[in-house]
Amino acid sequence: MCAAPAPPPALPIEAALPELLTALRDHGRAVLQAPPGAGKTTRVPLAMLEAGLGTGGDSTGRIVMLEPRRLAARAAAERMAETLGEAAGQTVGYRIRGEARVSKATRIEVVTEGILTRMLQREPDLPGVGAVIFDEFHERSLNADLGLALCLEVAGALRDDLLLLAMSATLDAEPVGALMEAPVVTSQGRGFPVETRWLDRPLGPKARRTDALVDLVVQAEQETRGTGGGLLVFLPGEREIRQAEAALTKQLPGGCHVRPLYGALPFAAQRAAIQPATEGRKVVLATSIAETSLTIQDVRVVVDMGQARRARFDPGSAMSRLVTEKVTRAEATQRAGRAGRVAEGVCYRLWTKGEEGALAAFPPAEIAAADLTGLALELALWGASEADLAFLTPPPAGALGEARALLRMLGALDDKGLITGHGRALSALPLHPRVAHMLVRAGPEAAPLAALIEARDPLRGAPCDLTLRLEALRDLKRFTRERPYEVLRPALEQVRSEARRLRAQVKRAEIEGMSPAAMAALAYPDRIGQRRKGDAPRYVLSGGKGAVMGPGDGLAGAPFVVATDLDGDPREARIRMAAQISEREIRELFADQIGWVEICDWSKRERRVLARRQERLGAITLDDRVWTDAPQQDVARAMLDGVRELGLRLEGAAARLAARVELVRAEGVDLPDFSESGLMARLEDWLLPMLGTVRSGEAWKRFDPLPALKAALSWDQQKELDRRAPPAFVTPLERKVPIDYGPEGPEISVRLQELFGVTRHPMSGGVPLKITLLSPAQRPVQVTRDLPGFWAGSYADVRKDMRAQYPRHPWPEDPTQADPTLRAKQRG
Numbered sequence: 015m016c017a018a019p020a021p022p023p024a025l026p027i028e029a030a031l032p033e034l035l036t037a038l039r040d041h042g043r044a045v046l047q048a049p050p051g052a053g054k055t056t057r058v059p060l061a062m063l064e065a066g067l068g069t070g071g072d073s074t075g076r077i078v079m080l081e082p083r084r085l086a087a088r089a090a091a092e093r094m095a096e097t098l099g100e101a102a103g104q105t106v107g108y109r110i111r112g113e114a115r116v117s118k119a120t121r122i123e124v125v126t127e128g129i130l131t132r133m134l135q136r137e138p139d140l141p142g143v144g145a146v147i148f149d150e151f152h153e154r155s156l157n158a159d160l161g162l163a164l165c166l167e168v169a170g171a172l173r174d175d176l177l178l179l180a181m182s183a184t185l186d187a188e189p190v191g192a193l194m195e196a197p198v199v200t201s202q203g204r205g206f207p208v209e210t211r212w213l214d215r216p217l218g219p220k221a222r223r224t225d226a227l228v229d230l231v232v233q234a235e236q237e238t239r240g241t242g243g244g245l246l247v248f249l250p251g252e253r254e255i256r257q258a259e260a261a262l263t264k265q266l267p268g269g270c271h272v273r274p275l276y277g278a279l280p281f282a283a284q285r286a287a288i289q290p291a292t293e294g295r296k297v298v299l300a301t302s303i304a305e306t307s308l309t310i311q312d313v314r315v316v317v318d319m320g321q322a323r324r325a326r327f328d329p330g331s332a333m334s335r336l337v338t339e340k341v342t343r344a345e346a347t348q349r350a351g352r353a354g355r356v357a358e359g360v361c362y363r364l365w366t367k368g369e370e371g372a373l374a375a376f377p378p379a380e381i382a383a384a385d386l387t388g389l390a391l392e393l394a395l396w397g398a399s400e401a402d403l404a405f406l407t408p409p410p411a412g413a414l415g416e417a418r419a420l421l422r423m424l425g426a427l428d429d430k431g432l433i434t435g436h437g438r439a440l441s442a443l444p445l446h447p448r449v450a451h452m453l454v455r456a457g458p459e460a461a462p463l464a465a466l467i468e469a470r471d472p473l474r475g476a477p478c479d480l481t482l483r484l485e486a487l488r489d490l491k492r493f494t495r496e497r498p499y500e501v502l503r504p505a506l507e508q509v510r511s512e513a514r515r516l517r518a519q520v521k522r523a524e525i526e527g528m529s530p531a532a533m534a535a536l537a538y539p540d541r542i543g544q545r546r547k548g549d550a551p552r553y554v555l556s557g558g559k560g561a562v563m564g565p566g567d568g569l570a571g572a573p574f575v576v577a578t579d580l581d582g583d584p585r586e587a588r589i590r591m592a593a594q595i596s597e598r599e600i601r602e603l604f605a606d607q608i609g610w611v612e613i614c615d616w617s618k619r620e621r622r623v624l625a626r627r628q629e630r631l632g633a634i635t636l637d638d639r640v641w642t643d644a645p646q647q648d649v650a651r652a653m654l655d656g657v658r659e660l661g662l663r664l665e666g667a668a669a670r671l672a673a674r675v676e677l678v679r680a681e682g683v684d685l686p687d688f689s690e691s692g693l694m695a696r697l698e699d700w701l702l703p704m705l706g707t708v709r710s711g712e713a714w715k716r717f718d719p720l721p722a723l724k725a726a727l728s729w730d731q732q733k734e735l736d737r738r739a740p741p742a743f744v745t746p747l748e749r750k751v752p753i754d755y756g757p758e759g760p761e762i763s764v765r766l767q768e769l770f771g772v773t774r775h776p777m778s779g780g781v782p783l784k785i786t787l788l789s790p791a792q793r794p795v796q797v798t799r800d801l802p803g804f805w806a807g808s809y810a811d812v813r814k815d816m817r818a819q820y821p822r823h824p825w826p827e828d829p830t831q832a833d834p835t836l837r838a839k840q841r842g
Contacts, residue, residue, distance in 0.1 A: 027054050027057050030048065030202075038145075039067065042169070042177055042178070043177070045182070045190050045197070048183065049201070050348055056094050059106075060094055063077060063105075067145060067177060068145025068177050075142060076123050081125070082150050086303070087108050089309075090149075095107075105120065106124070107122070109125045109129050110129070111126060111128070111444055112512070112515050135441065138172060140173065144175070144177060145176070146161075148162055148179070149181050153380075156386075160405075162404075166403075167402075180194065190406060208351065208353045209359070210350060213364065217364070224249075227317070231247055231258070234317050243313060243315065244291060245295070246304060247299045248319055248349050249299060259274055262297065266297065275303065277303060287310065290311045290312040298310055298313070301323070310352070313356070315359060316353040316362070318363050322338070324337060342373055342375060342376050344377070349361070385446075390418045424447060440454060446468065448537040451537060452537035457520055460528070462513040463533050463534065464537075465510075465512035466513075467534075471591065472502045472505040473486065475500055478567055478579075479568055480531075481530055490503075490506065531594055531596075535576045535595055537578070538576055539607075540557030541557060542555065542595065543574065544574055551564070552586070555633065558633040559586075561586060561589050562587070563588075572594040574600060576595050578591045609630065611628055612626075613641075614651065614652035615655070618659060621660075623653050623656065625640070625652075627641045646707075650702055650705040653705055653709055656714065664719060668720040670755050674741070677759075677779035678735055681780050685727070686726055701722050703722075703725070739753075743783065760778040764786075764787065765790065766816075767790070767834065767835050769785075770829045770835065771832060773802055775801045789819070791820075796808065809829060824839060
């Protein structure tokens with residue numbers, strides 16, 4: 015017999031419920047903004063049920079509420095059921111991955127976000143569902159954004175009676191209201207004052223943050239010991255929680271009970287962290303799961319490490335990674351508010367007050383930073399593009415393009431981007447499309463590996479060999495007897511449980527008898543690594559990126575590996591987990607993707623063009639041969655890369671031609687750009703046709719670019735160039751003197767007597783020639799850019815000196831009236 019329902023507590027949200035219910039009746043949509051602790055999660059669904067909203071008026075419809083985390087979904091359902099005096103699974107139930115508590119009597123169903131997506135994809139009109147509530151929408155998870163976009167389309171096209179409600183603790187609600195075309199209802203909430211205490215000085219760059227946090231927790235416990243209530247400590251992840259737990263268990267007094275709280279923790283341990291302490295003082299070490307989704311009772315003190323872990327995706331490397339970042343101001347405010355739920359509280363922050371101003375205002379939407387492969391598959395299954403749906407934050411085009419390329423590689427999308435039958439099979443599995451592809455093709459035998467890939471590593475301090483983890487899964491007793499590595503037993507049990515569930519979801523294998531490495535290659539066709547030459551275990555991945563393994567690792571000598579876990583470094587990722595695969599397996603698995611390519615590339619190391627025929631899978635080479643009959647055009651194009659590396663050296667006649675062209679171009683004449691940068695930018699136009707057999711650095715040194723430069727000028731351009739900037743100056747004696755077009759302008763050197771009778775200064779390219787006048791012995795006598803001025807001026811002094819030195823040569827008083835000559839006077 016069920017106990018009598020507990021009277022509903024006087025929660026702050028009660029004051030906003032009439033306005034909210036009216037908005038839902040009148041508009042069918044609403045946005046509720048209420049701070050943490052207002053009671054929205056557990057009170058709003060019950061109020062809608064009491065008002066007959068979302069149940070069709072005849073108590074047959076269901077209200078579906080989305081929670082971003084499994085722990086929060088289960089806790090919310092159990093709390094609402096307790097309010098009704100029932101057990102979860104009756105009026106209020108929940109469905110999360112791997113567990114469901116629902117019945118025919120269930121009217122409020124709390125689900126995690128991926129489950130709503132599956133419901134929509136199976137039956138877009140959501141039969142039997144009258145309302146969908148998006149709780150904690152401020153967390154902006156990818157699935158919540160997608161779920162809201164799909165529901166908005168369903169409500170507009172198929173179900174105009176479907177009620178939609180987005181609830182948020184700190185979100186700027188106006189953009190969401192505009193997207194949904196819905197009124198915004200605000201609950202003021204209720205909280206007690208919280209005193210904030212910051213560090214006096216910033217932590218140094220070499221400080222160990224976890225150690226500093228432990229010291230701050232010990233300090234906070236001592237300073238607040240008389241106030242009662244527990245401590246809630248925020249850390250970024252499980253690793254930091256375990257480190258802090260080990261230290262605090264030794265340093266806190268005996269009456270303190272340290273309780274970890276994170277998503278992968280067994281439910282019994284999670285419940286112990288949430289429930290009030292029956293004796294002593296509780297110290298909860300939690301991830302961001304405790305910011306808004308959960309109510310942890312009897313907390314009076316918050317200690318905030320100031321960090322959060324978020325998924326980040328690099329489109330250039332197609333690798334996702336979890337990164338630790340500073341919290342935002344919104345997150346810090348939410349965390350501090352947890353200390354003021356039951357009485358006045360204190361919040362200790364592991365940063366200074368001055369550092370707080372540099373924090374970002376809000377965390378980024380997951381859709382803007384995470385792996386979008388699952389989203390791309392869901393969009394294809396829905397039959398829409400991202401532009402067709404109302405996303406609060408549109409998915410980045412680069413990341414979405416990378417995701418679709420991967421899906422095509424897996425065979426989930428066709429060349430037109432449409433979903434294939436294989437893609438539909440992948441979408442039915444609650445896994446990343448990579449892992450789902452492996453499970454569909456390799457069958458039930460791949461279930462342990464699938465579970466292992468999606469979970470955290472159950473071994474600590476072990477080499478990267480994936481098969482070690484599978485050994486531990488098969489026979490833990492034998493493994494621990496023979497191997498010295500630390501086994502994280504809760505993580506291993508979670509992998510086993512998930513493997514059992516996945517095994518039941520696939521019936522048979524498309525490919526029988528596969529090794530674990532071959533299975534892994536199905537999931538990671540772009541992460542098949544080939545060892546590079548050299549002593550260091552460096553690999554090139556089939557997707558084109560580089561990876562490196564620890565030099566002492568047991569797989570360091572493997573010629574081919576499949577990397578299932580990388581740290582995501584964009585330059586050269588470190589391999590954290592991998593399996594050795596044979597060339598035979600690679601050829602059998604990817605026969606349709608392996609092909610011969612013919613390449614001509616400039617080798618920086620050998621300083622020459624190398625022409626090869628290579629059998630490749632992506633960027634890895636399975637066979638390599640000399641391409642003996644490579645077309646000359648391909649060799650020449652590769653040599654252009656060598657020219658770009660070696661540089662363009664113009665000397666002699668080639669340098670003079672380029673200088674002439676640049677001089678005339680400066681006058682505004684339409685000629686090609688013969689500057690060094692201009693020539694380098696147009697190598698394909700003028701140099702490529704003339705390279706001939708040049709294919710090495712040595713041959714390039716001997717190459718004369720003059721014919722190629724001349725060929726770059728048309729006949730008319732050459733004529734105009736010769737007219738404006740001739741290659742030589744023709745003296746009055748009809749002798750051609752080459753003009754040097756150097757950096758100081760055009761210049762010549764000529765015997766002084768050869769210019770007798772010249773009364774106008776010679777020009778070239780619109781500028782006066784710089785003339786070095788020579789003595790009969792070819793020594794410089796004078797430099798001038800004004801020959802008439804020289805005749806009228808300093809020539810007289812030069813004449814005096816020259817007559818004494820060269821008496822047999824003519825030195826007329828008026829050189830402008832004398833005949834030019836190169837001869838000496840005859841002896842009389």
